[in-house]
Amino acid sequence: xxxxxxxxxxxALAASLSISAxxxxxxxxxxxxxxxxxxxxxxxxxxxxxxxxxxxxTVKPVYTGSYQDSIVKAMTAAKAGNAPDVAVLLSTDMFTLxxxxxxxxxxxxxxxxxxxxxxxxxxxxxxxxxxxxxxxxGIPFQRSxxxxxxxxxxxxxxGLDPDKAPKTWDEMVAFGKKxxxxxxxxxxxxWGLEIPSSGFPYWLFQALTTQNGAILANQDGTxxxxxxxxxxxxxxxxxxxxVKHDVMPKGxxxxxxxxxxxxxxxxxxxxTTTGNLTNVRKNAKFEFGVAAMPSKARGGSPTGGGNIYIFxxxxxxxxxxxxxxxxxxxxPELAADWGIATGYVAVRPDAWETEAMKKYAAEFPPAIVAxxxxxxxxxxxxxxxxxxxxxxxxxxxxAILTGAKPAKVAxxxxxxxxxxxxxxYQRQN
Amino acid sequence: MTARRKDRLxxxxxxxxxxxxxxVLLAAFTYIPAVKTVIxxxxxxxxxxxxxxxxxxxxxxxxxxxxxxxxxxxxxLLYALITVPLAIGLSLAMALWVNGRIGGRAxxxxxFFTPTILPMVAAANIWLxxxxxxYGLLNKIGxxxxxxxxxxxxxxxxxxPALMAVTIWKEAGFFxxxxxxxxxxxxxxxxxxxxxxxxxxxxxxxxxxxxxxMPTTLFVGINALINAFRVVDQVIAMTGGxxxxxxxxxxxYIYQVAFSFWDxxxxxxxxTVLLTALAAVALxxxxxxxxxxxxx
Numbered sequence: 127x128x129x130x131x132x133x134x135x136x137x138a139l140a141a142s143l144s145i146s147a148x149x150x151x152x153x154x155x156x157x158x159x160x161x162x163x164x165x166x167x168x169x170x171x172x173x174x175x176x177x178x179x180x181x182x183x184t185v186k187p188v189y190t191g192s193y194q195d196s197i198v199k200a201m202t203a204a205k206a207g208n209a210p211d212v213a214v215l216l217s218t219d220m221f222t223l224x225x226x227x228x229x230x231x232x233x234x235x236x237x238x239x240x241x242x243x244x245x246x247x248x249x250x251x252x253x254x255x256x257x258x259x260x261x262x263x264g265i266p267f268q269r270s271x272x273x274x275x276x277x278x279x280x281x282x283x284x285g286l287d288p289d290k291a292p293k294t295w296d297e298m299v300a301f302g303k304k305x306x307x308x309x310x311x312x313x314x315x316x317w318g319l320e321i322p323s324s325g326f327p328y329w330l331f332q333a334l335t336t337q338n339g340a341i342l343a344n345q346d347g348t349x350x351x352x353x354x355x356x357x358x359x360x361x362x363x364x365x366x367x368x369v370k371h372d373v374m375p376k377g378x379x380x381x382x383x384x385x386x387x388x389x390x391x392x393x394x395x396x397x398t399t400t401g402n403l404t405n406v407r408k409n410a411k412f413e414f415g416v417a418a419m420p421s422k423a424r425g426g427s428p429t430g431g432g433n434i435y436i437f438x439x440x441x442x443x444x445x446x447x448x449x450x451x452x453x454x455x456x457x458p459e460l461a462a463d464w465g466i467a468t469g470y471v472a473v474r475p476d477a478w479e480t481e482a483m484k485k486y487a488a489e490f491p492p493a494i495v496a497x498x499x500x501x502x503x504x505x506x507x508x509x510x511x512x513x514x515x516x517x518x519x520x521x522x523x524x525a526i527l528t529g530a531k532p533a534k535v536a537x538x539x540x541x542x543x544x545x546x547x548x549x550x551y552q553r554q555n
Numbered sequence: 556m557t558a559r560r561k562d563r564l565x566x567x568x569x570x571x572x573x574x575x576x577x578x579v580l581l582a583a584f585t586y587i588p589a590v591k592t593v594i595x596x597x598x599x600x601x602x603x604x605x606x607x608x609x610x611x612x613x614x615x616x617x618x619x620x621x622x623x624x625x626x627x628x629x630x631x632l633l634y635a636l637i638t639v640p641l642a643i644g645l646s647l648a649m650a651l652w653v654n655g656r657i658g659g660r661a662x663x664x665x666x667f668f669t670p671t672i673l674p675m676v677a678a679a680n681i682w683l684x685x686x687x688x689x690y691g692l693l694n695k696i697g698x699x700x701x702x703x704x705x706x707x708x709x710x711x712x713x714x715x716p717a718l719m720a721v722t723i724w725k726e727a728g729f730f731x732x733x734x735x736x737x738x739x740x741x742x743x744x745x746x747x748x749x750x751x752x753x754x755x756x757x758x759x760x761x762x763x764x765x766x767x768x769m770p771t772t773l774f775v776g777i778n779a780l781i782n783a784f785r786v787v788d789q790v791i792a793m794t795g796g797x798x799x800x801x802x803x804x805x806x807x808y809i810y811q812v813a814f815s816f817w818d819x820x821x822x823x824x825x826x827t828v829l830l831t832a833l834a835a836v837a838l839x840x841x842x843x844x845x846x847x848x849x850x851x
Contacts, residue, residue: 378709
């Protein structure tokens, strides 16, 4: 080879390189925000770090509002032929996304041995909401469980051990009775307990059904057990907390104001997501404790939160880039960093072995409660036509809690409605 | 072609050209979507890549069998029947008050108008605080006066009236402006004649003021009624349609069916029903009330 051809060859190589650099694969990443804090900054930072590490790929993060806004935007964009390449959406949106043929199974795209190990690296409790029909459709990213928070000073004032949260339903009622205080004219000045019931009461109710030994839906999302006797019993207990035991406010308790009620001393105990941990830590002007859910037949809570989904796309390079980004977001270091910044449960066991996480957990032990509860956690209620099937349960619960219908009647109706909606999906399988 | 006919043609073309921007906008964003909605309501919802099959009136049959639709319709009718007359009465009373010669009139007018300036979501959040159990403003006042604590938004009996109060509060100030303008248009000689006859105040209102502001009442009434069927922001911000659909209004239900359930065919059928109802209301009001109205 003479000098001239060598120069020509290297020039051609340089040209092809510059072309491939100009053609860096660009992928869009939709993400919602559901907790407080400078989340956009953190996520943009992650995308930037990824872009720097992978010069061939450019991730464009797009903040898409609440979970509800995000699924609306992703679905409408997809219908217009402009779907995001990768998105964080509710884990319970899985069946909706499958039924609309919008997402690709992760195991189909990522099937090397390293990929398989990656899919196996998450807490099994989180994977329950990611798998159906023999495939893995979502990768856990921002996940949570329900925990109970209690006001240690109120416990002390009521003559209870301030370091012990109720361990069983009976204890919860007994503690609640001691903690409920009334003034001279019979008005309650401090409630024992608040379990929110506005918006999505099914999620908190699912903690009660889990503890009572019931599972609300099958893994394939085609059947629910709303009128199982154990579920009816749990609903009755939910209503009894205010009607019979008088330890919880009557009617619907607002999800959004429950933490405020807790800060103001209006309630001595509350149930809410671990995602509120940083919020409570910042705003409670008293010593508080965080504990796993109390138990009846067993302990436990549903998981909650969002998964990473990869959207269908004819461009294989984009899908490969999306997988690479998903893998980057769920490395142990990043999962730990994300958990510390937000209060979400770091999604894989080895994230808890990182230095940063060890330090955080030592400083702030309540952070470990949600992780330890994962052993007993179950999948969040999720079915085909999810929001409609869930609404049947939400409506029934609100009717029961406001005394409009007895538990058995309301749940029988909800079951009939759910059966009607799910019938076509049952035939399919 | 004669020059005259050419001129006339020119005028027609000019007229259409002038109307064109408005026609294009209205067609693109109102009429074509409306017609498309009616067509969509005859098809099943598309699932995945399979095209939606034609189902005729099946969406309307399931609508008739849907208890939540009837609940929403019932709630919405109640909403209209209660908020419209109350908002009109209140705005007229406020307008009469601030139209008189009283001290601090400008300040009072501004105060009445303030709720209109607030975005609905901000207003809803303020009222959310009023309605909060235990430490909300309403309950604090109520408890101080010896009433029991009420869970305003958490009780099916009070949740819908609580939302109605927000609408009335917000709309009355806006409608007051129209009444104020109407009151200032009433010829003063009518009042002078009444004064010379020594007519009572009620008679003056009934025989002069009320008939003279009737065109405004019609305008305000139609707007209030249409608004009553367009309520959605405060439902989303304050109750999410709960408890147990007690505050589910039609438009909110359409939103839920379309963007939570993704049942677009059914949502199209619901929208068609709402559109038809609103069109019927507007037409009825124009034709029935027109005869009773005194126009100058």
